[in-house]
Amino acid sequence: MNTxxxxxxxxxxxxxxxxxVADLSVSVAPGEVFGFLGPxxxxxxxxxxxxxxxxxxxxxxxxxxxxxxxxxxxxxRIGFLPEHFRFHDCLTARELLxxxxxxxxxxxxxxxxxxxxxxxxxxxxxxxxxxxxGYSKGMLQRAGLAQALLSEPELVFLDExxxxxxxxxxxxxxxxxxxxxxxxxTVFLNSHLLGEVEATCDRVAFVKKGRVVYELDLARPTSGxxxxxxxxPIDACLIEGLARxxxxxxxxxxxxxxxxxxxxxxxxxxxxWIVERGAALYSLSGRRxxxxxxxxxxxxxxxxxx
Amino acid sequence: MMRxxxxxxxxxxxxxxxxxxxxxxxxxxxxxxxxxxTALFLAYGELARGDGxxxxxxxxxLLAGLTLAGLYAAGFLSALLAVLLPVDxxxxxxxxxxxQTLASKPIRRGDIILGKWIGHAVIVGTYLILLTGGVLAGxxxxxxxxxxxxxxxxxxMLLEVLxxxxxSIAGGTRLSTVTNGVMALGFYGIAFxxxxxxxVGSLGGVQSAKAVGILASLLSPTDVLWRxxxxxxxxxxxxxxxxxxxxxxxxxxxxxxxxxxxxxxLTLAWAVRSFERRAx
Numbered sequence: 130m131n132t133x134x135x136x137x138x139x140x141x142x143x144x145x146x147x148x149x150v151a152d153l154s155v156s157v158a159p160g161e162v163f164g165f166l167g168p169x170x171x172x173x174x175x176x177x178x179x180x181x182x183x184x185x186x187x188x189x190x191x192x193x194x195x196x197x198x199x200x201x202x203x204x205x206r207i208g209f210l211p212e213h214f215r216f217h218d219c220l221t222a223r224e225l226l227x228x229x230x231x232x233x234x235x236x237x238x239x240x241x242x243x244x245x246x247x248x249x250x251x252x253x254x255x256x257x258x259x260x261x262x263g264y265s266k267g268m269l270q271r272a273g274l275a276q277a278l279l280s281e282p283e284l285v286f287l288d289e290x291x292x293x294x295x296x297x298x299x300x301x302x303x304x305x306x307x308x309x310x311x312x313x314x315t316v317f318l319n320s321h322l323l324g325e326v327e328a329t330c331d332r333v334a335f336v337k338k339g340r341v342v343y344e345l346d347l348a349r350p351t352s353g354x355x356x357x358x359x360x361x362p363i364d365a366c367l368i369e370g371l372a373r374x375x376x377x378x379x380x381x382x383x384x385x386x387x388x389x390x391x392x393x394x395x396x397x398x399x400x401x402w403i404v405e406r407g408a409a410l411y412s413l414s415g416r417r418x419x420x421x422x423x424x425x426x427x428x429x430x431x432x433x434x435x
Numbered sequence: 436m437m438r439x440x441x442x443x444x445x446x447x448x449x450x451x452x453x454x455x456x457x458x459x460x461x462x463x464x465x466x467x468x469x470x471x472x473t474a475l476f477l478a479y480g481e482l483a484r485g486d487g488x489x490x491x492x493x494x495x496x497l498l499a500g501l502t503l504a505g506l507y508a509a510g511f512l513s514a515l516l517a518v519l520l521p522v523d524x525x526x527x528x529x530x531x532x533x534x535q536t537l538a539s540k541p542i543r544r545g546d547i548i549l550g551k552w553i554g555h556a557v558i559v560g561t562y563l564i565l566l567t568g569g570v571l572a573g574x575x576x577x578x579x580x581x582x583x584x585x586x587x588x589x590x591x592m593l594l595e596v597l598x599x600x601x602x603s604i605a606g607g608t609r610l611s612t613v614t615n616g617v618m619a620l621g622f623y624g625i626a627f628x629x630x631x632x633x634x635v636g637s638l639g640g641v642q643s644a645k646a647v648g649i650l651a652s653l654l655s656p657t658d659v660l661w662r663x664x665x666x667x668x669x670x671x672x673x674x675x676x677x678x679x680x681x682x683x684x685x686x687x688x689x690x691x692x693x694x695x696x697x698x699x700x701l702t703l704a705w706a707v708r709s710f711e712r713r714a715x
Contacts, residue, residue: 144714181539183715205541215531217446219453231442232540276536 140189151339167336208282214273218262266293443550498580509566525607591664605706630658637685656695
């Protein structure tokens with residue numbers, strides 16, 4: 130098995146009396162696009178900061194790219210886009226990237242070529258020589274994304290990368306994430322936009338009150354398929370018979386039944402059985418549980434605002 | 436390591452230039468020099484017409500006093516620049532999130548401190564040299580006033596502003612912008628009041644006041660550097676007239692220079708250590 134790119138054991142961070150992260154124990158494999166989900170104040174940003182060496186953990190241990198937290202040389206192989214990216218607004222995007230490139234030890238022509246490549250990738254060539262102070266929130270975020278990718282990092286931390294982006298900007302980020310996956314770059318993505326996470330991540334961890342409470346493999350979902358069907362007549366024998374195909378059979382109304390089956394492959398056999406039994410089948414649809422439903426289920430109703 | 440320090444220093448200088456901070460400082464300095472030169476010109480005109488003191492020595496004392504007043508004002512403006520220019524360079528960037536992006540790069544946090552220190556030191560040092568050079572050139576050109584030991588005095592004044600700059604940067608590693616500004620100006624204020632009390636104590640022969648003044652100078656050795664510079668600048672003939680201008684008769688010990696130097700180095704070392712350890 131490949132050595133994890135990120136491996137944390139009971140990482141904990143306390144600011145005075147405030148417990149920001151209670152127990153962060155996650156493992157991220159090389160090339161994985163890993164989503165880090167949780168409500169506001171769950172400790173997501175503090176977790177990223179600990180992994181980047183910006184905040185020292187109170188206890189616990191971790192390695193990033195095989196090195197202990199805060200290792201300076203390893204940071205050359207890491208890219209980071211903070212939430213609400215800001216930089217000296219008198220600089221242009223090109224100057225910003227040149228400056229950050231120098232901090233990575235890049236110089237001369239290779240740096241200039243890389244800058245042009247990235248400006249084109251984030252669709253910023255037209256605005257590259259204008260000061261950041263004139264940029265919209267979305268443009269700043271895209272400039273920040275370019276600086277995170279400057280050194281062609283092996284691991285990228287993205288803290289709310291689509292915050293402030295319009296739908297086209299979000300598509301652009303999704304494309305970039307797809308490119309990163311193809312190149313084998315590991316991505317640690319912190320986002321509130323569950324649709325984005327669902328579309329891009331291989332695996333997600335749910336964080337609640339500073340603790341990882343559940344991990345979900347989006348590439349191999351284990352939750353089965355939720356089936357909803359309209360049919361009649363519905364009697365006890367029918368419900369008993371349906372239980373052979375799956376679990377959680379529930380009659381929601383006079384002609385509506387919901388149940389869970391293991392896989393889509395069960396659906397043709399299920400519909401055939403209903404029809405052969407002489408019942409009238411008006412509709413039958415199967416869908417997987419959305420990430421949003423997972424989120425609400427894992428976090429619980431108590432995490433809802435209001 | 437050196438490359439990243441110079442990169443940060445370059446960014447600091449570049450930002451100051453683009454934000455027109457340097458331009459604003461130069462305009463203020465030019466206005467100050469114009470006012471000073473005009474005042475000196477008029478005063479010298481009166482002396483030349485025979486108004487005021489008649490002896491050569493008394494005239495030299497007066498001209499040296501005016502020049503030292505100009506240098507004091509130049510030092511004061513530079514001290515304000517040294518405190519206010521870097522006051523938010525760390526705290527502001529931590530609050531805005533700029534620092535998180537910087538500190539996540541493969542550089543030491545100490546490089547950020549040293550780079551910013553060098554960048555600001557170049558600006559503040561150049562400003563001081565231009566202002567004091569302007570005052571000295573103006574007084575020489577307009578009134579023929581002559582001061583001595585210029586390199587030594589300039590070095591002392593430079594050390595004073597660099598010490599204030601270091602205090603301002605060190606405060607920024609832990610304090611918010613406003614608190615840091617208040618603290619750094621307070622540091623300067625302690626030195627000023629301490630120097631004043633020490634001079635009054637010396638002139639009046641009050642030992643306790645002198646002791647309090649020396650203690651204040653040990654806590655904040657900035658004013659003592661100026662007083663030593665002012666003493667060194669005065670020609671022997673002027674010093675012998677009576678109590679020295681701006682040094683009152685209490686000439687600070689040369690050991691205070693070493694104390695100030697050590698104080699600055701230790702403060703900078705503490706700033707690096709403090710910044711390395713803080714959460715960003």
